[in-house]
Amino acid sequence: MSVQSPISSVNDFVVRFANVNGSGSASANELFARSILRHGVPVSPRNIFPSNIQGLPTWYEVRVTEDGHLGARGAVDMMVAMNPQTWDKDVASIQPGGYLFYDSTKPMPTSKFREDITVIGVPLTAITNSTYTDPRQRQLFKNIIYLGALCALLDLDPKLVEQLIGEQYKGKEKLLSSNVHALHLGRDWALQNLKCPIGLRVKKSDKVGDRIFIEGNSAAALGAVYGGATVCAWYPITPSSSVAEAFTSHCKKYRHDPETGKAKYAIVQGEDELASIGIVIGASWNGARAFTATSGPGISLMTEFIGLSYFAEIPAVIMNIQRAGPSTGMPTRTQQCDVIACAYASHGDTKHVLLFPEDPAEAFEFAAAAFDLAERLQTTIFLMLDLDIGMNHRLCRPLKWDDAKQYDRGKVMTAEMLEEGRDFGRYLDVDGDGIPYRTYPGTHPTKGSYFTRGTSRDRYARYSEEGAVYADNMQRLVRKFETAQDMVPRPLQANAAKPTKYGVLYFGSTSPAMDEAIGILEARGHQLDRMRIRAFPFHSSVASFIADHDFVYVVEQNRDAQLRQLIVNENGIDPVRLVPILHYDGTPITARFIANAIGDHQDHLKVTPLRKAVT
Amino acid sequence: MTYIAKPKFHHPGLKKNELGYTHRDYEGKISTLCAGCGHDSITASIIEACYELSIEPHRVAKISGIGCSSKTPDYFLGNSHGFNSVHGRMPSVLTGANLANRDLIYLGVSGDGDSASIGFGQFAHSIRRAVNMTYIVENNGVYGLTKGQFSATADRGSKSKKGVTNTDNAIDLVAIALQLGATFVARSFSGDKTQLVPLIAAAIRHKGASFIDVISPCIAFNNHAGSTKSFDYVREHNDAVNRLDVLVGRDPISVDYAPGTVQVVEQHDGSRLALRKLDADYDPHDRLGAMTFLQKHAAKGQIVTGLLYVDPEAEDLHTHLDTVETPLNTLDEQALCPGSAVLDKINASLR
Numbered sequence: 001m002s003v004q005s006p007i008s009s010v011n012d013f014v015v016r017f018a019n020v021n022g023s024g025s026a027s028a029n030e031l032f033a034r035s036i037l038r039h040g041v042p043v044s045p046r047n048i049f050p051s052n053i054q055g056l057p058t059w060y061e062v063r064v065t066e067d068g069h070l071g072a073r074g075a076v077d078m079m080v081a082m083n084p085q086t087w088d089k090d091v092a093s094i095q096p097g098g099y100l101f102y103d104s105t106k107p108m109p110t111s112k113f114r115e116d117i118t119v120i121g122v123p124l125t126a127i128t129n130s131t132y133t134d135p136r137q138r139q140l141f142k143n144i145i146y147l148g149a150l151c152a153l154l155d156l157d158p159k160l161v162e163q164l165i166g167e168q169y170k171g172k173e174k175l176l177s178s179n180v181h182a183l184h185l186g187r188d189w190a191l192q193n194l195k196c197p198i199g200l201r202v203k204k205s206d207k208v209g210d211r212i213f214i215e216g217n218s219a220a221a222l223g224a225v226y227g228g229a230t231v232c233a234w235y236p237i238t239p240s241s242s243v244a245e246a247f248t249s250h251c252k253k254y255r256h257d258p259e260t261g262k263a264k265y266a267i268v269q270g271e272d273e274l275a276s277i278g279i280v281i282g283a284s285w286n287g288a289r290a291f292t293a294t295s296g297p298g299i300s301l302m303t304e305f306i307g308l309s310y311f312a313e314i315p316a317v318i319m320n321i322q323r324a325g326p327s328t329g330m331p332t333r334t335q336q337c338d339v340i341a342c343a344y345a346s347h348g349d350t351k352h353v354l355l356f357p358e359d360p361a362e363a364f365e366f367a368a369a370a371f372d373l374a375e376r377l378q379t380t381i382f383l384m385l386d387l388d389i390g391m392n393h394r395l396c397r398p399l400k401w402d403d404a405k406q407y408d409r410g411k412v413m414t415a416e417m418l419e420e421g422r423d424f425g426r427y428l429d430v431d432g433d434g435i436p437y438r439t440y441p442g443t444h445p446t447k448g449s450y451f452t453r454g455t456s457r458d459r460y461a462r463y464s465e466e467g468a469v470y471a472d473n474m475q476r477l478v479r480k481f482e483t484a485q486d487m488v489p490r491p492l493q494a495n496a497a498k499p500t501k502y503g504v505l506y507f508g509s510t511s512p513a514m515d516e517a518i519g520i521l522e523a524r525g526h527q528l529d530r531m532r533i534r535a536f537p538f539h540s541s542v543a544s545f546i547a548d549h550d551f552v553y554v555v556e557q558n559r560d561a562q563l564r565q566l567i568v569n570e571n572g573i574d575p576v577r578l579v580p581i582l583h584y585d586g587t588p589i590t591a592r593f594i595a596n597a598i599g600d601h602q603d604h605l606k607v608t609p610l611r612k613a614v615t
Numbered sequence: 616m617t618y619i620a621k622p623k624f625h626h627p628g629l630k631k632n633e634l635g636y637t638h639r640d641y642e643g644k645i646s647t648l649c650a651g652c653g654h655d656s657i658t659a660s661i662i663e664a665c666y667e668l669s670i671e672p673h674r675v676a677k678i679s680g681i682g683c684s685s686k687t688p689d690y691f692l693g694n695s696h697g698f699n700s701v702h703g704r705m706p707s708v709l710t711g712a713n714l715a716n717r718d719l720i721y722l723g724v725s726g727d728g729d730s731a732s733i734g735f736g737q738f739a740h741s742i743r744r745a746v747n748m749t750y751i752v753e754n755n756g757v758y759g760l761t762k763g764q765f766s767a768t769a770d771r772g773s774k775s776k777k778g779v780t781n782t783d784n785a786i787d788l789v790a791i792a793l794q795l796g797a798t799f800v801a802r803s804f805s806g807d808k809t810q811l812v813p814l815i816a817a818a819i820r821h822k823g824a825s826f827i828d829v830i831s832p833c834i835a836f837n838n839h840a841g842s843t844k845s846f847d848y849v850r851e852h853n854d855a856v857n858r859l860d861v862l863v864g865r866d867p868i869s870v871d872y873a874p875g876t877v878q879v880v881e882q883h884d885g886s887r888l889a890l891r892k893l894d895a896d897y898d899p900h901d902r903l904g905a906m907t908f909l910q911k912h913a914a915k916g917q918i919v920t921g922l923l924y925v926d927p928e929a930e931d932l933h934t935h936l937d938t939v940e941t942p943l944n945t946l947d948e949q950a951l952c953p954g955s956a957v958l959d960k961i962n963a964s965l966r
Contacts, residue, residue: 037966212965222961228951230943231714233707254953262939264946266714268932271740275707278700278737282711285698286676286719287944290711304701398962401955407948440944441676441696441712442719449673451689453699463689 004116007097008199011041011066013077015150015200018090020083022054028143029060031164032150033393036064037213038160040205044070044512046392046588051238051331057086066207070359070395071513072388072588078200080146087112099198101150120194122149127185141182148186155197157204158187212360212398216389217293219360219399220319221246223367224291225254228407229317231290232267233279235298238331239387240321243293244269273298277305277316284315285452287412287440289371291317296325296338299345306380307346308454310477313427313436315374315381315410318342319367322386324586333586334387336508339562342382343536349474351481353488354382354536358511359389361396362534366489368401375410377484378438386557388509388588413437418447426450426461427473434480481537488535491542496527503549504598505542505578507533507563509588510555516591517598524595526602528553536566543571546578551605553598555581557589621645621693633669641665641672643693648683653805653831653846654753658690660808661722661751664815665692668863675720676712680705680734683760684726684753684831692722703734706741706750710932713746716942717933720819721748728758731767731786738788742795742824747931749818749825752788753805755833756844763836774841787913789923792826793906798929799825800905802920804849805832813859814922820861820886823929830918854912856897856921862887882927890922899925 007013015032019025026047033045041064048059063073078099081090094100096116102108104121113119128142151158162180169176190196221243224232234244244267251265270276276292283290294302299320309316322338324330342354355370357363363385370381411431413424418439424447427436436459439448450461456470457463464470496518506514511532521528531545546552546567554564561580568575581597583589621644629637641662646655665672672694679685681702688697700708709723723741730738730752741750756769763776767786774780792800799821803811811829818825830849832838838845843852857878863886880888880899890899898904905924912919939946 208966210962210966212962214965226952226958228946228948230946230951231711233711254957255951257939260939261937263937264939264943264950266933266936266938266943268710268714268744268936270707271736274704275710275737275740278704278707279711279714281700282678282698282708282713283715283943284711285708286712286715288711288715290715305704308701399958401952401958403955405948439696440716442674442716445671445673446694449694449696451697451699454701455699 004097006099006118006199007077007095009077010201010203011064011205013064013200014073014075015062015064015078015080016076016093017060017080018083018086019058019060020085021049021052021056021058023143024140025058025082025143026060028147029062030393031161031168032147033062034164034213035156035161036062036202037208037395038164039157039202040208041066041202042068042070042207042395044072044395046072046388049332057083064202066205068207069512069516069591071516072590074590074592080150082146099200101146101153118198120153120198122146122186122189122194127189131185141178144179144182145186148183149190151183152187152190152196153194153198155201155203158183208395210398211395213393213395214360215242215391215393216357216360216363216385217242217321217391218246219364220367220383220385220390222250222399223364224317224371225250226364226401227289227368227371229289229291229371230265231279231283231288232265232292233270233276233290234292235270235273235276235294237273237295237298239323239391240293240295240298240319242391243319243321273301274305277302277318280316281305281309281314284374285441289317289375291319291371293319293321295321295323296341297328299338299341303346306352307348307350309380310346310350310352311348312452312454313378313438314452315378317370317374317381317383319383319385321390322384324584330586332387334509334588335557335584335586336384336386336510337558337562337584338384339558339566342384343566351537352380352382353377353484354384355489356384356507356534357389358508358532359396360394361399363389364399369489372408373484373487376408376435376487377480378410378435379480384508386509411435411437413439413443413448415444415448418444424448425459427457427476428459429476429479433483434476434478435483485537485539488537488539490539491531491533491545493529493531493541493545495529497522498527500527500529501550502527502553502602503529503531503545503551504553504555505531505533505545505563505567506555510557513589513591513594514555517594520591520595521599524599526599528598533563538567538570542567543573546571546573550577551579552577553579553581553601555589555594557583559584632666634671636666636669636672638662638666640694641692643688643690646687646690648686649835651834652683653755653833654684654687655690656805656808657751657753657811657829657831658687660811660815662691663808663812664819667812668816668819670720670819674718675722677722677724678705678709678712679724680726680729682726682729682758684724685729687753688722688724703729703732704737705729706734706737706746709748710741710744710746713748713932715944717747717938718942721746722819723748723750725750725752727752727754727756727766727768727788731788735767735786739791739795742792742797742826745796745798745824745929745931745935747822747824747933749815749827751815751827751829753831754788754828754844755831755837756842757833757837759833759836770843773843774839776836776839787909788826789828790906790909793902793909793924796824797826797924798823798926800924801826801922802828802830802918804830804853804920806846806850807853807920810855810858810920813861816861817859817882817886817888817922820863820882820884821925821929822883823926823931849918852916852918854917854919856892856894856919856923857899858891858893859922860889860891862889880925880927883929888922888925893921899923
């Protein structure tokens, strides 16, 4: 084995923690990530966890990135190996020259290590057991002790970590001091016994700015609070459950009447996804803003109701936190695999509006906007997150709200309008935009009532099986979908420094990896214009972007190139012009993957013409 | 379901209720069900009950699933919003509607296929959650719209029109509703309007989950010998435990009652239910007793009808969720949006 010099890097490395789930490591690991942020250095952490509560392996990866690359990087510079079960795999995954941090209380055979990495042993169990007697305390403080040791090894400022612990245990003096004590136990041991710092170091910087650190699910739930959602019905399913849980906790803080203490919201945990969407449809039909959060299997169950929402024109907001399918698939792994399932959900001819936020900040904005869109368009709006955005803390711009903003409640005919003698046809297109007026139940004693049904009916909501009447309605629904095109968030385009014949389309959580990949590709001499799609129906600029380039790569996190299929289908694009770049193993897509895939394709394009080769 | 408009003229001397509405104001479109269908009698009973209670017709939301029974909301309360939703999913749609606006009256109309088979779960959970509603199952033991297949309420041993004997056990929705905590439970027969009308009226005035199972013979597919849901069979086996009068406002209790035969139940909203006992031992406040009574009589082939259980102190889902008195669908930005100053604080806590 060749001699490998230890990796030396300041503010640019990946630390991965290998833990056993249920061991309380999550909060210590998150504390580690937050501490680095407090040094002004961006981090991008990711949970890699099993569909299990206790005993199975779980990993937490922190990418320390002065340059602010928030996508997953791939490869590990330092492994904090706290799980004997995954030891061999964990040790093998360290980059040559990397570092292995482990609990050296029990001696390990040399065969268990590698020669091309730096091995750092800290007797964590011994330190813990000599200090604590309670088994639960031993387990929890062991995590803080390794955090302390890492502080010394990576040259973290202990004051900043203490400050964070202080904020976390504000008012709980005993917990605060015991955590700080444990932190120093680990740090002091490392300082006295190890060469500190190692080649990987954190140095104070100013690259975080005013950005915030939040999970996408929590941000989306907050968007629902700001967007005026009053009814939430849901059924637990990973990775979406934390949306409803966050909505509950936000509502408890911000949605109680200050005088009576009563709730200005209603949250129901349904018996299944069918009930959840049924409650949403019932509430929206009755004029409340309502939503559900779910994931792939839930979408499958909801499809009959989604068709009703489309056809009977009832607003609904569905937050789909995508995970790897099909079937139960990989419930704790990320993918963008429900694009087609959501775009065309339900039987018969249907099309639905999809919103693709790239991070928590957009998840917040789009969640709030989804309620305006749902009521304006009187149909289902999907907010398409995925596990990578939803369940990981992500550094993003601060959330913003304009206090002058008023909710767009859409076309609702009031008792006054009916009194004035306005012609009310529930499915009558009075404005030419395909969107009819609706009335809320209980509006007027004699005018404006109608019978909502999933069967076909005429413009005045009267049952009809006449072919022409049915077709008229279906064409209006197409018109409405065209109207939606100009209401949904537009794609964002960024052109390469030099004119290029090649472009790339991408969406959602691929965003940070794509941004980083562009830099790598430029360094390799490949120029690419890029466009981030933020919604379906596609804005006309998507088709023009494709027309303006010879080839357009479509980068997505699923096997079947679902976004590409949707573009081909909806815009009549020649599929040859759209080159799929697909990542679908359940891990978040990386810049390296994108750069390699696009770079290789670009290199192939630069084949020397045969004629020249001969001469 | 064809759209047929009903002529609007009516006799000038038609009686009016307290609000000045006539019976006609509570009607809907002309029924397209088979002539003689039990469901039409239930429709008529709903109209009668709403008229008698002087309900503002547009303050009712009528919600149904799919099937013959679920078509009926089109045939009553023409000035109310109706929602013929998805098969078996009326309870969830109704729950959502109720959460959005607690001030309307919610009438859920369903059938035995809709509630005991495809929607059994939703039926159960809406009862469990104590949604303030009147849940009526028009129970004929058969799938009418698809021409005569057994439903889950068909009794074991009963015969289909084609002569097939049902070998599956029947689901008794009343027994389930009692077990799941419905606070108003009744059974009636579409052929007995005098029993049914006051039951519907009392259920509407009940604040909580009211459930009424109405045996409603299917004239086309389940009214033959060998059926246990036929007009003849139900008449012969009907075992009514009580008769009910609903007293609203200051109505005096009728002097016609013989002493000791009437039990008066005062509901939360002030309405009083005068129960004329037909079975001296039956206590409509005893949930467990009711369950036992039902089982014993069912074993003897009897169909127990009447007000089987009522809890006048019932609570509903809004009580449990502690929601504001103002309907949620009327709250605006002011009431719902925490605003930018709060958001700034939230941002600060996330750094």
